[in-house]
Amino acid sequence: MNSPAVLRVTHVITGLGQGGAEAVLFRLATYPDQHVHHTVVSLTDDGVYGERLRAAGVTVHTLGMARGRVSLSDFLTLRRLLIAGKPDAVQTWMYHADLIGGLAARLAGIRALAWGIRNSGAHLQRSSRSARAVLKLCALLSGRVPAAIVCAARDAAVRHEQYGYRAERLVVIANGYDLSRYQPDxxxxxxxxxxxxxxxxxxxxxxxxxxxxxxxxxxxxxxxxxxxxxxxxxxxxxxxxxxxxxxxxxxxxxxxxxxxxxxxxxxxxxxxxxxxxxxxxxxxxxxxxxxxxxxxxxxxxxxxxxxxxxxxxxxxxxxxxxxxxxxxxxxxxxxxxxxxxxxxxxxxxxxxxxxxxxxxxxxxxxxFDLAHMVAAYDAVWRRIAQESR
Incomplete structure (x- = not known):
């Protein structure tokens, strides 16, 4: 069976504040003339990108979870949202969303799941205890939960493989930039x-x-x-x-x-x-x-x-x-x-x-043109959607 012409992709991210991962998600979800319908789920709040995404026509859900903790009711709400949305693929962003969103997606019956690693994994001792624990748990689950693991950096892919992430799942997609916005002025x-x-x-x-x-x-x-x-x-x-x-x-x-x-x-x-x-x-x-x-x-x-x-x-x-x-x-x-x-x-x-x-x-x-990044993500989502059928 061929993958659908328009792919439904749901993104799960910890929050939509002013950060690198959030900016990349915004650029990806609002890129013009692509054959993907994006929905974004923020585990916490709108941050700075929530309203910008809505203004661009992207559906945004916020779950209002407390940062650093998740209740059973929060988790079940996310699972119900994923079931109702019937996405062809789910893309999660950063360790906590990889774990929470990944488990919710699999319990919703979604196998076309891509994790997103934005952290280099270096200097873990300086990261929060929560982040260190979640990374270790993700490494243990990396062969069972995600169909693909997208790393923003080659260095991050190498280091996470050393931490126990499944090498055959790892894909590197460099960030892309809107060069009509970032230019000499x-x-x-x-x-x-x-x-x-x-x-x-x-x-x-x-x-x-x-x-x-x-x-x-x-x-x-x-x-x-x-x-x-x-x-x-x-x-x-x-x-x-x-x-x-x-x-x-x-x-x-x-x-x-x-x-x-x-x-x-x-x-x-x-x-x-x-x-x-x-x-x-x-x-x-x-x-x-x-x-x-x-x-x-x-x-x-x-x-x-x-x-x-x-x-x-x-x-x-x-x-x-x-x-x-x-x-x-x-x-x-x-x-x-x-x-x-x-x-x-x-x-x-x-x-x-x-x-x-x-x-x-x-x-x-x-x-690092934005079109290269958009095409690379599209290819990963279509591949895992096809493989999950």
């Missing part, structure tokens, strides 16, 4: 810099990432302190750093104390979360990934697509994403990160920001 650069109160000639580095130990903002701020206090002013007397994301605000006492301890209060701008990531990327001279663990870091490809030069730590698929277009340094070494930033700033001073950033945009255009 001189007007956006000027507008955002004016809001930050920095002139166009002021060198600005920055990072778009939520407050999380794995994002390692201490690494970036340590590098910034090295550039500013250890001879840096002679080369970069006006250097500023902008931090964008959830928790990047003055009321984050731990972050504020770190900034003060490093003597960076006048050098660091805490801009908070933003719905205008492309504009933010355009406003930066360099986007810095300072993480100690990643899967497939969206922000790197987003910065590159905007023509923004990057410096990245060698985590997850970051080095693969930038290839030869950016400086790659070891993680958790602020001095090495400072040297990478300095080298890139000096390169920009000689060649110009556009010349330094153009190769990165060219790479994203060639390798």
């Amino acid at each position: 001189a007007e956006a650069r000027q507008r955002v810099r004016q809001s930050w109160q920095v002139g166009d000639d002021v060198p600005v580095i920055g990072c778009v990432a939520r407050w999380d130990p794995l994002k390692d903002h201490a690494n970036l701020l340590g590098a910034m302190a090295s550039l500013v206090h250890d001879g840096g002013p002679q080369r970069f007397p006006e250097l500023r750093c902008v931090l964008v994301g959830r928790g990047m605000s003055p009321d984050n006492a731990e972050l504020a104390a770190l900034i003060d301890r490093l003597g960076l209060r006048d050098r660091v701008l805490l801009a908070g979360p933003s719905d205008e990531v492309p504009a933010v990327m355009n406003a930066l001279d360099i986007h810095v990934l300072s993480s100690c663990a990643e899967g497939f870091p969206n922000v790197v490809a987003e910065a590159m697509a905007c023509g923004t030069p990057c410096v990245v730590t060698d985590v997850g698929d970051a080095a693969h994403i930038v290839d030869q277009t950016a400086v790659v340094v070891p993680p958790e070494q602020p001095e090495a990160l400072a040297q990478g930033i300095a080298r890139t700033l000096e390169n920009i001073a000689v060649r110009g920001r556009q010349a330094v950033g153009d190769p990165g945009r060219d790479r994203v255009l060639a390798e």
Whole structure:
């Protein structure tokens, strides 16, 4: 029997807040002219993407589960929802949704189930106890529950196989980007810099990432302190750093104390979360990934697509994403990160920001176009739907 021309796919995700997995799901579900009807189930709430998805014509259900816990009634509600929806395939996103959504789908009689791994699996000791327990349980169930396991990064696939995930189920699909939205934009650069109160000639580095130990903002701020206090002013007397994301605000006492301890209060701008990531990327001279663990870091490809030069730590698929277009340094070494930033700033001073950033945009255009990602997911869903018949 052939797979249906229009495939019904239900996505189960922990929440719809401002994160990388949520952004990828949004791009996937709202891509035009595809032969898939998407339904999204958030185990918690609407977050920031719920209403955006509905506005794009996607059906969204929210279950209102408490984060980190699930009751029997919550689980049975999800199962009933899946039975009523009669999807041809179910795609879950991230560990908790893989476990909860996966078991609910199988108990609803759905065998065409794909898990979604967004985490690199590195530095598990820094993850929550809940996340570690769920990962171990998923590894044990990986040969019985999902028909496919989609990883966003090659590095994540290798590491999860080492943790016990079934190798024959693993598929790598790199994230794709809407390159009509992520592109160089001189007007956006000027507008955002004016809001930050920095002139166009002021060198600005920055990072778009939520407050999380794995994002390692201490690494970036340590590098910034090295550039500013250890001879840096002679080369970069006006250097500023902008931090964008959830928790990047003055009321984050731990972050504020770190900034003060490093003597960076006048050098660091805490801009908070933003719905205008492309504009933010355009406003930066360099986007810095300072993480100690990643899967497939969206922000790197987003910065590159905007023509923004990057410096990245060698985590997850970051080095693969930038290839030869950016400086790659070891993680958790602020001095090495400072040297990478300095080298890139000096390169920009000689060649110009556009010349330094153009190769990165060219790479994203060639390798990480959104259409490639949509087609790859479609192929997985149709395969498992066909195999389940």
